[in-house]
Amino acid sequence: MSNQSGKILDQLLQHIGLTFISLLIAVVIGVPLGIFITRKRKVAAIVLGFTGVLQTIPSIALLGFMIPLLGIGPVPAIVALFLYALLPIVRNTFTGITNVDQAVIESARGMGMTKNQILTKVELPLSMPVILAGIRTATVINVGVATLASYIGAGGLGEFIFGGIALNNTNMILAGAIPAALLAIFFDFILSHVQKLNLKKVRTAFWMLPLCLVLLSSFYILPEFYRSKMLAGFTPEFMGRKDGYPGLKKVYNLNIRTVVISDAVMYKAAFEKKLDVIDGYSTDGRLKAFHLQVLEDDKHLFPPYYAAPLVRKEVLKKYPELENVLNQLAGKINDSVMTELNYHVDYLKQSPQKVAKDFLMEQGLYKSPLSEGEDYVTIGSKIFGEQYILAEMYSMLIKGNTHLQVTTKTGLGGTKICFDAIANKQIDIYPEYTGTGLLVILQTPDSIVASFHGDKEKIYDYVKNKFDSKYNVRWLKPIGFNNTYALMMRKKEAVRLKITSISDLKNYLSKK
Amino acid sequence: MITLRNVVKKFGTTVAVDGVSFEVKKGENVVLLGTSGCGKTTTLRLINRLTEISSGEILVDGKNIKEIPPEELRRNIGYVMQHNGLFPHYTIEENIAIVPRLLKWPEEKIRNRIFELLEQINLPGDVLKLYPQQLSGGQQQRVGLARALAADPPLLLMDEPFGALDAITRNNITKEFSRLEVLKNKTIVLVTHDIREAFELGDRILLMNKGKIVQQGTSIELLFHPQNDFVSDFFSSQKMQLELHSVYLKDIFNHLENTNSHDNATFIDENKTLWEAIEFLQLQNKNWLQVKDPVSGEIKNVGYNSLFNGLEALKQQAHE
Secondary structure, rough: OOHHHHHHHHHHHHHHHHHHHHHHHHHHHHHHHHHHHOOHHHHHHHHHHHHHHHHHHOOHHHHHHHHHHHHOHHHHHHHHHHHHHHHHHHHHHHHHOOOHHHHHHHHHHHOOOOOHHHHHHHHHHHHHHHHHHHHHHHHHHHHHHHHHHHHEOOOOOOOHHHHHHHHHHHHHHHHHHHHHHHHHHHHHHHHHHHHHHHHHHHHHHHHHHHHHHHOOOOOOOOOOOOOOOOOOEEEEHHHHOOHHHHHHHHOOOOOOOOEOOHHHHHHHHHOOOOOOOEEEEEOOHHHHOEEEEEOOOOOOOOOEEEEEEEHHHHHHHHOOOOHHHOOOOOOOOOOHHHHHHHHHHHOOOOOOHHHHHHHHOOOOOOOOOOOOOOEEEEEEEOOHHHHHHHHHHHHHHHHHOOOOOEEEEEOOOOOOHHHHHHOOOOOEEEEEEEEHOOOOOOOOOOHHHHOOOOOOHHHHHHHHHHHHHHHHHOOOOOOOOOOEEEEEHHHHHHHOOOOOOOHHHHHHOOOO | EEEEEEEEEEOOOEEEEEEEEEEEOOOEEEEEEEEOOOOOHHHHHOOOOOOOOOOOEEEOOOEHHHHHOOOHHHHHHHHHHOOOOOOOOOOOHHHHHHHHHHHHOOHHHHHHHHHHHHOOOOOHHHHOOOOHHHOHHHHHHHHHHHHHHHOOOOOEEEEEOOOOHHHHHHHHHHHHHOOHHHOOOOOEEEEEEOOOHHHHHHEEEEEEEEOEEEEEOOHHHHOOOOHHHHHHHHHHHOHHHHHHHOEEEEHHHHHHHOOOOOOOOOOOOOOHHHHHHHHHHHHHHHOOEEEEEOOOOOOEOHHHHHHHHHHHHHHHHHHO
8 A cells, every 4th residue: 555655646636637627628618508508598408408418328338438539548538527517517507597587687688788798797696606506516526427537547536446446455445435525525515615605705706716627627637648658558456456567567577658447448448549558358358359469478477367156155055956056167168268258248249148048058058947946046247248158157057957046246346346245145156266366355475376386276276265264155166267367469569569478568668 | 858659569469569659758757557468568668679669660869769779778768677676796886886887987976976866865875885685675666766867867767666565665655756856857757557656656647558558648637538438447446536636726726615704724735636635634633724826816715525516616617
């Protein structure tokens, strides 16, 4: 944590900057737009409807839409935040101005004020409390949504939050979440006071506000571009793991400019040349889909990640038949088969269910579901295609071979969430990887990890024993494939630069 | 000062003002009277172009108002509304100063004008720093008037200026307005649905119905020479009261019966209305009044009966 504590201030300032740059743009565009639609009532419904629809788009999805249009980094994040801030500002400006007492406007006209004079001297000052309420709402929304900006490499406190979730590190989550919450409360408090100022002072506030917005916006120091030849996008988890970026620096002495980005958009960003190097999983179907090449881990930094089902011992005791059923998959899927299956889901957009069923049929393992009894088990999965496929396979196997009902909780966002779920008995089964168990969940000290020399059997046994005694969770037999971490680049570029291993990459970067 | 010629205003297919023509002379107080929806307010708003006419023409000071930019036109016409329309975010001082500031008067002149106005409309100087919502309804209406008068416009349009006040305040303020020195030389067009208000404030009354002027004239002309049933029906509910209010002692002097034998009769100005004469008798707890003929100087002693008989005789004469 010590080396990260200095980062809090950086990320806090980035966060404030992101929030207020987008807010500033939203005010500059939203207030005039709100005024405009009070003059053109026919357009009002359309504009309010449209901004309302924007508001309902899940923030992650909105950020995802931005990638193909604007790439990654602060620009798409600011645009997305701007779109979120727009509705409350436009709506409140519209409501504020339409609710100004008509008698007052009438008398202003009657005295010979021009339309502009009525706007600036009557309508805006009188609707200012309502407009400020809209800006206040938008600020609080933006502080919250800005945490998601780290998904697309825009920084902010989200780096800590999502890093912490991925790394099973509660302190790290809090280091991001608490400042974010305090920020929201602080700005809400300040703006609530601005709002309550008497009508007279609001006129001053009206000019102060843009000033403060600009000031706060300047906190976001745009990242200096082109400091190294390549840009790497790493997931929050990879940024923090010992066998992730810190390991790359230690073992390979690799120094590359990095941004934090979510797994969901990373491959695409690499494909679209927004990123040059990314971390990924060696069995990921998107490798094939986006023409990426895995760089050889010639110094054996990444430990083996053999996948195997994790099951609660309590459940195994209650339904002993489960063990054999789940082990039917053991040794059946090797790396290339898994990559192929993932490719079907990630690229060919087949449903995980169909891919799972096709595979089981082919292997002769598929059986029609038996009649269901009262009892049920819950299968969980992390939020990527491979886990969905495995969860579906296990679900089909259980239904075909036992009378148990199966419920699924798929798409759990990260190791910590999955493991907490099984530890808290919210799920009974989920596929996990030996390396993740060793490093992320058990947080095994370096000395012990080093003693395994990357031996997959030793690691499996160690993890199995530890989980058994510590968490009452059993590792069943490995499925066969090794979904290890990998660094990858676009194939064409790798060929052009003659980079095949991580050492090659290091040498290329340290030239000049 | 103002001339309307065959003015028509249509809202969609409904005709709000249907061929209205009239003239207002300089310094005259004209009242547009009628029930709600008769087109009186619309007619008023046509004059300062808050509503644009559909056809016909309106001249102010001989100039067609269509040729004057609406803002410029309005800055030179005082406008008082039922809901005073004071700016809630402006102090009283700032409210009154709006039009002078629009006209870019020097601050010194504005300041002097405000103090002058305050005195004339009977408002204490310490209200200047207050906001409208801190004032009573009557005070707000006075500020509304002061604001309309701020730039000293020769013409004043008033739309139900006392409509939002309670009956008692309304009565007092109406009386007060009719005596205000600042209004003496103004040309005023006032809209009301209140017959008493119309009689009290109007030199001439234009009775409107369904967008048309039904009859125009002084209160006595309307009361005693109604041109049709609509006019007589319009006044029928308060007829007696209205007659007493609009007939002056001097008007019926010739019809008054003199009773010689009463020495303790009290002298009264012949420029009082019959209503005021009766009120006076009741207040003084007397039965007899002394009235002097303004022309011949003759003095008559009159009682209640004589007053009412005199009124009847006047009406008889009017019908013949």
